[in-house]
Amino acid sequence: MHPILSALKHHKTTVALVVLEIALTCAIVSNALFLIGDRLSNMQLSTGVADNGLVWVSSNSLREGGTPGSAMSLEQADLAALRGMPGVTAALKVNSLPLLNASMWRSGISVQPGLPKATFNNIAMYLGTPGIVGGLGIRLEQGRDFLPQEYADYSPSANQAPPSAVIVTRTLADRLWPGQSALGQPIFMGEKGKYVTRVVGVTTHLLNPTLAGRANSEDNLLLPVRSIPGGMYVLRTEPSVRDAILRDIPTVLDRVDNDRIITGSNSYARTVSDYFHDDRALIWLLLVVIGCLLALTALGVVGLSSFWVQQRTHQIGIRRAIGATRRDILRYFQAENFLIVSGGIALGLLLAVALNLLLMKQYELPRLPLAYLPVAALVLWSLGQLAVLGPALRAAAVPPVVATRLV
Amino acid sequence: MFGYYFDLAWRSLRCNPVLTALMVLAIGLGIGASMTMITVLHVMSGDPLPGRSAQLFYPQLDPRGMEDYGQGEDPPGQMAWIDAMNLLHARKGVHQAAMSGGQVTVRPVQGGKRAFYSDARFTTADFFAMFDVPFAQGGGWSAEDDDKQARVIVIAKTLADKLYGERQAVGKILRLGQNDFRIVGVIKPWSPIPHFYDLTSGGYQDGEQVFMPLSTALALHQGIGGSLECWGYMSFDHLDRKTAPCSWLQFWVQLDTPAQQQAYREFLVSYSQQQKMLGRFVRPPNTRLHNLMGWLDYNKVVPGSVQLQTLLALGFLLVCLVNTVALLLVKFLRRGGEMGVRRAMGASMRSIFAQLLAEATLVGLCGGVVGVLLALFGLWVVRQQPAQYAGLAHLDAPMLYATFALALCTTVLAAMFPAWRACRLPPARALKIQ
Secondary structure (H helix, E strand, O other): OHHHHHHHHOOHHHHHHHHHHHHHHHHHHHHHHHHHHHHHHHHOOOOOOOOOOEEEEEEEEOOOOOOHHHHHHHHHHHHHHHHOOOOEEEEEEEOOOOOOOOOOOEEEEEOOOOOOOOOEEEEEEEEEOOOHHHHHOOOEEEEOOOOHHHOEOOOHHHOOOOOOEEEEEHHHHHHHOOOOOOOOOEEEEOHHHOEEEEEEEEEOOOOOOOOOOOOOOOOEEEEEEOOOOOOEEEEEEOHHHHHHHHHHHHHHHHHHOOOEEEEEEEEHHHHHHHHOHHHHHHHHHHHHHHHHHHHHHHHHHHHHHHHHHHHOHHHHHHHHHOOOOHHHHHHHHHHHHHHHHHHHHHHHHHHHHHHHHHHHHHHOOOOOOOOHHHHHHHHHHHHHHHHHHHHHHHHHOOOHHHHHOOO | OHHHHHHHHHHHHHHOHHHHHHHHHHHHHHHHHHHHHHHHHHHHOOOOOOOOHHHEEEEEOOOOOOOOOOOOOOOOOOEOHHHHHHHHHHOOOOEEEEEEEEEEEEEOOHHHOOOEEEEEEEEOOOHHHHOOOOEEEEOOOOHHHHHOOOOEEEEEHHHHHHHHOOOOOOOOEEEEOOEEEEEEEEEOOOOOOOOOOOOOOOOOOOOOOEEEEHHHHHHOOOEEOOOOEEOOOOOOOOOOOOOOOEEOEEEEEEOOOHHHHHHHHHHHHHHHHHHHHOOOOOOOOOOEEEEHHHHHHHOOOOOHHHHHHHHHHHHHHHHHHHHHHHHHHHHHHHOHHHHHHHHHOOOOHHHHHHHHHHHHHHHHHHHHHHHHHHHHHHHHHHHOOOOOOHHHOOOOHHHHHHHHHHHHHHHHHHHHHHHHHHHOOOHHHHHHHO
């Protein structure tokens, strides 16, 4: 160890530069790896909806002067036509879907009556027409599906009494009634909590239409309604004919009434995948940056070690002449590289934590779990060893006779 | 002299093509990555109305109730109808306009074309003069049209071309939803970046296709969109936007001189006091007057992810630079002998230094070329993304020069230290080893 250190002392600046480069690489790579992990875990969240064969379409009627009744009968006619398509097993209407990335109605609720202000705010409201639970494939952990008579006329924007039954997510149930069973519990809504509805079921998972960070991503209620002005049709199809159905939907709807604009339609699987497009793009970007950084650092190490090998050819010859084996020379360069990289990693881990603190402050990212640091260290150690192997082998190949030659 | 240095540099670089390629590639990668992100950031945080933006202001008032009151809280980001109309009719600015975004159903008459939705802006007469909107034909409407809810519209050139082709659009009647409107003006393609006057539906959306008097839009129940912030409980089903306790309008005012700006600040406070006396406002006066660029900052228009990526790219550039410094140091020190000979034959330290910098400059130029190519590729990749801002990512001439300048500056700076170290090598020692 000692001779290596004293040899390095002769190249203080160069060593310092390599250590700095490895430290910066280490800091950036560990934070980038962490960001990738963070995004990946977001993308693996379960939506709570069985997306296989699910398609949606939203359409706006251009007929004006209609009554709520005529809108509802058009809705019924549309649904009947959609159900009539071969390969469609269910058709219903919802106001939104998980990860649809559209704004939706949010409301404040309380678990006690008569409070002047709602205690739980920003709870997303899903509305669905008959068949919602089975049609979307929502899994109930507790309780039951809505009964046919529970579907009511209700619009969350109208300040009116909600349907008598509601289904909540497991996460929301645990927030509202910690340690108690949610079934049968009342939820109070509206001004001063004057309306009440009761929990009949609890879903395992149901994500909100948009995620704002990781927190409260499943704070939502599902209410049974008879009709939804606006909203969108959701069809469960045989997966094999899904795309054909998606293509034919506009024609089928136009046959019911062509004075409309189809504002959007897609398969639900693609909608979910689109939601994470930015995350995927960021992951690719980070992977490219990590790859380039590691390649650059490795090439830098190769360049420096080659230079040192060339510079020390004479000394290597002398060492070989007085009895050092090829293995000794190889080990020497590998040990030297290990020392330098270790120095870089030590500094790099500090930088990584500092960079993470900066990111946490500026971009509200979570704290870097310490588990990422050994991973980054391991990557850099192996990279260093790999990079030094070529020059070190060349050094080991220097014949002892070089010692007798003048340069 | 410099010709000779560059000749020497070229020979020396050719001596060691692998090391040279490595340096060029390192600089090129660093420059390419950072310029891609800096260009995106430059486009996204640019001035949407150069020359006019310093005179445009966005006033804010606080008409909310006392529930949830907190000292020093920011007022709502938009204005209620009553306040917007009061400020509009007070005419305290050079120009002022209230506005909201929305959607209209365009029903083309001829050819049985299907109806389609178009983004619309419902606003007041001063909009066009205040924002310097360029007209291709005709002009805006008058304040009188606002007052009498005239059925007039201004449309964008793209929509005019789509509907009427080569024919004159001004004077034509266009059916929107259930009503007919007379086209009074056609504007040239105009789409400020960021979409500063209404940030509620994203900072980088395209310009609207239809402009309609706000009063007309309200009277005819056109589809007003955007965000609606309300206080207190109420029914939204038969919402009367004129009386509801909700803020939903953007309001802009043009104030040319500091004196006008000061007067307007005072006016906002006295208006709040007056409204409080009338019982409409209950909070103490809480007003703001952001200028255009300040308003963009306040709303954090540039997405955090873009800033994060820029930071990442700059970190990458830093690593590339450290790498270059180390490689140049190695390269220069290795030529100690050559330097020693030149010093011994009378070259000054300065000329050695200059020669080494010439070599670095050459590396920097090549790195710049690689960097520009990579930045062009990077921006092409950015444009393939579906983000709202993606289509804007182009390298303009100033950014192209900036790329070369950055490559040259960083390389020459990176070469300073190694060159300084190399030219300080005592010539005698270098010669002795030889």
